[in-house]
Amino acid sequence: MMRGTNDTVTIWNRYRDPNTKKDSWYRHVVQNCSWESEIISGVNGTGAVTGSAYTVQIDQNPNYRDKRTWDALDATGKVLYFTLTPGELIALGDVAFTIDGIAGHTESDAKIALTPDIFTIKVVGDETESYKRAPHYEIAGV
Numbered sequence: 673m674m675r676g677t678n679d680t681v682t683i684w685n686r687y688r689d690p691n692t693k694k695d696s697w698y699r700h701v702v703q704n705c706s707w708e709s710e711i712i713s714g715v716n717g718t719g720a721v722t723g724s725a726y727t728v729q730i731d732q733n734p735n736y737r738d739k740r741t742w743d744a745l746d747a748t749g750k751v752l753y754f755t756l757t758p759g760e761l762i763a764l765g766d767v768a769f770t771i772d773g774i775a776g777h778t779e780s781d782a783k784i785a786l787t788p789d790i791f792t793i794k795v796v797g798d799e800t801e802s803y804k805r806a807p808h809y810e811i812a813g814v
Contacts, residue, residue, distance in 0.1 A: 676706045677704045677705055677706045677729065677730075677731050677808075678704075678706075679705045679706060679707045679764065679765075680701060680702065680703045680705060680764075680765055680766050681701075681702050681705045681707065681728060681730070681762055681763065681764060681765070682699060682700065682701050682702075682762070682763045682765065682766060682767040682769075683699070683700045683702060683754050683756070683760065683761070683762050684697050684698070684699055684700075684760060684761040684762075684771055684779075684782070685697065685698045685700065685742065685750070685754055685755055685757065685760055686698075686757075686759070686760055687743065687750060694773075695773060696747075696750075697770075697771035697772065697773075697779075698750045698751060698754075699767075699769075699770065699771070700735075700753075700754035701766045701767075702730055702733060702735075702754065704730065704731040704733075705728055705729065705730045705731070706728065706729040706730075707726070707728050707764050708726065708727045708728070709724050709725065709726045709727075709788070710724065710725050711723070711724055711725075712724070712725045723814055724788060724791070724814065725812070725813075725814055726762075726791045726811075726812065726813050726814070727810065727811070727812050728762060728810070728811040728812075729808045729809070729810050729811075730756075730808055730809045730811070731806075731807070731808050732800045732807040732808060732809070733754075733809075735752065735753050735754055736753070736754060736755065736756070736809065737753045737754070737755050738755065738798075739755050739757045741755075742754070742755035743755075756793065756796040756809055756811055757793065757796065758793050758794055758795060758796065759792065759793065760792070760793050761779065761782060761783070761790060761791070761792060761793070762790070762791060762793055762811060762813070763782075763786050763789055763790040763791075764789040764790075765789065767786060769782050769785060769786065791813040791814060792813050792814065793811055793812075793813045794812055794813040794814060795811070795812050795813070796809065796810070796811050797809065797810040797811075
């Protein structure tokens with residue numbers, strides 16, 4: 673276990689059914705995490721731009737599956753296991769918000785309700801090699 677991993681996060685994994693072309697969201701609460709955020713700023717052609725950048729580290733977890741493996745699971749398996757994929761959501765804490773695509777429970781509703789403690793995953797690093805002293809997954813996003 674890494675030092676400083678005393679946070680809990682909620683991850684929403686999206687699965688697009690190839691037959692129905694519908695999205696299903698699976699909510700997972702994961703403990704032993706480290707959550708960090710910072711304000712970033714820059715300048716573009718129209719002026720200054722500010723935002724938040726997030727980094728989350730999650731201790732190696734037996735319930736983690738890579739995206740390809742997770743996608744191949746049936747609905748029961750998707751409930752039991754989680755994946756970390758760019759484009760999906762992660763929030764600080766044990767969040768009960770359900771995403772089901774119905775008004776009030778969409779991805780954008782989650783972002784509105786949970787800002788600033790939610791972000792879209794942009795990159796994921798698997799740092800679980802056996803030679804590492806603190807195997808973990810590293811997630812970054814905005």
